[in-house]
Amino acid sequence: MPMTQPVMFQPKPSGACTQTSSPLVILASTGTGGDIFPFITLGQGLLERGLRVLLLVPAFHEAIVLAAGLPCQTFGTHDEWQALLNDPDLWDERKGWGVLWNGLLPHLHAIRHIVQSLPADQSCVVLAHPLMVPMAALARSARPDLRIVCACLAPANLCSSHDMLAAGSLRIPAWMPTSWRQGLWKLIHKTLIDPLTLPGLNAARRQHSLPTVPHFFEHIFTAPDAALGLFPAWYASAQPDWPTAFAAGDFVSTALTGQAPFSPELAQFLANGAAPIVFTPGTGHQHAARYFNTALKTLQRLGRRGLFVTPHVAQVPERLPASVMWQAHVPFSALLPRAAALVHHGGIGTTADAFRAGIPQLIVPFAYDQFDNGLRAKRLGVADVLLAKRLSVRRMQQQLAHLLDSHAVDQACGAIAQKMAQQPALPWLLDRTEAVLFAHQPVNSAATDAPALDETAQYQPERA
Known part of the structure; x- marks a missing residue:
């Protein structure tokens, strides 16, 4: 398995590293x-608190992790x-999962290799993206007591x-019976x-004599010891079928230090x-040429200025008028307060950035959690x-015109921006993250609760 080690974590010699x-x-x-x-944001915060941190990410993201000053190990190649x-199937709502999984499959032992390299008395915990949970669970064949916490970035991760x-x-209409929804998920x-x-x-x-997994997402829900929601309860409240050991968190800002x-x-x-859209x-x-062509025509019909943000310039129309600009990267935390509206794919971080800025959003989902985020x-x-598969100049123009002109939308944007401003700051989320990682967190609690952990509420994670 190809592995690079740009700032490889060096474990201390066995005699120098104790459980304390x-x-x-x-x-x-x-x-x-x-x-x-x-x-990255959580890693920076935990590192500043004196914890030992190691980020494991695809090699493609190595540069941004290193620029953030974090120890990093990568899997795969650029x-x-x-x-x-x-x-292009990566952004197909039916085929995208297969593309993502096939990219991970050759590297499923990456976390196992890390924990194998640690001294036996070096304590270790894992905070894993949902798709990385199967990788973390495999590591239990080397360290059966490994504590795993699933970091759920969006409510849709919890199915x-x-x-x-x-x-x-x-x-899904509100009137649909729960039993029908359960059948649809199955x-x-x-x-x-x-x-x-x-x-x-x-x-x-099977290579490590671990039991067969009958259902992929059930494995993601049951293998971890706990789950941490990286979104607030007002965005999505805890549901009866969420993991028992679930702790509500908050949105994590996408603004990186040093941007x-x-x-x-x-x-x-x-x-x-005037403020651009x-x-x-x-x-x-990088397959959004139709999206940007539609956006340009929509701006011309609306008589508005626009800003196209993508690192993949080949999909942007070759000739842009003076009223439209392209940028590869822009920190949204600084840009969006100066924008009239945001048209985006529905990623959870981008959605939260627009909440903070108090501007209307037209969400054009392609796949994954984007549909759910848009409807929330x-x-x-x-x-x-506006579904990507229904994208047209007429629809985009009509929906943007409504969002920009609606007093009700403007009031709602202001209310949500105020709610975002009143949310706990990053230190609270870091407290929450530490508590969940080290098994003294409240479960199924409101965002500001801080009772001691009820150990009886823990579900039993899958073990080797």
Whole structure:
């Protein structure tokens, strides 16, 4: 398995490391920027608190982790991840899971290799992106007492049958009985998820005499010792079918320390006219030419200025008028308060950035949790949803015009921005994260509760 070690964690010699020394926290994530940035922010905070931290990410993201000053180990190669991004099926709501999983499959032993390299008396815990949970569970064949916490970035990660707003692009009506929703989830897992994921996962588990996993997402829910929601309870409240040992958290800012300010060209563009409408399909999307072409025509019809944000310039129209600018990267925490609206894919981090800025959102979901995030933002009154497969200039123009002109939307945006400003700061979330990682957190509690952990509420995680 190809592994690079840019700032490889060096364990202390066995005689110098005891159970009373600071435990190693492995933060394991995969995906595009929105999946990586929250782990970087948490890693920086935990490191500043004196904890030993190691980020495990695809090699493609090595540079941003190192720039954040964090110890890092990578799996795979830059070319492997670039090939994954090159696959248009990555953004297909039915095929995307298979693309992601096939990219992870050759590297399922990455966490196991890390824990094997540690002295036996070096304590270690894992905070894992949901897709990295099977990798963490495999590591238990080397360390059966390994504590695993699943970091749920979005409510859709939890596959609830109670607060189920969408199944891919299919919107679920409120009147649908819970039993029907449960049946729909079973059908999705049986036909779309399990056949793609279980053969490779169980082959890897058999190598270490671990029991066969019958259901992929059930494994993600039952293997961890606890789950931490990286979103507030007002965005999605705990449901009866969520993991018992669930702790409510908060959104993690995507603003990284050390991010460059606006380029001189962008600063001048923002100063020389009305607030632009910002368009982005997400950092990893490089098959969005139709999206940007539609956006340009929509701006021209509305007579508005626009800003296109994507690192993949090849998908942006070759000739842009003076009223429209392209930028590869812009810190949204600084940009969005100066924007009129945001049109985006529905990534949870981008959605939260727009909440903070108090601006309307037109969410154009392609796959994954984007559909659910879009409908949650719409339910809050600050957004509308336009499915990517139904994208047209007419629809985008109509929905943007409504969002920009609606007094009710403007009031809702202000209310949500105020709610975001009143949320606990990062130190509270770091307290919460530490508590969950080291098994003294409250479970199923409100965002500001801090009672001692009820150990009897813990479910029993899967063990080797």
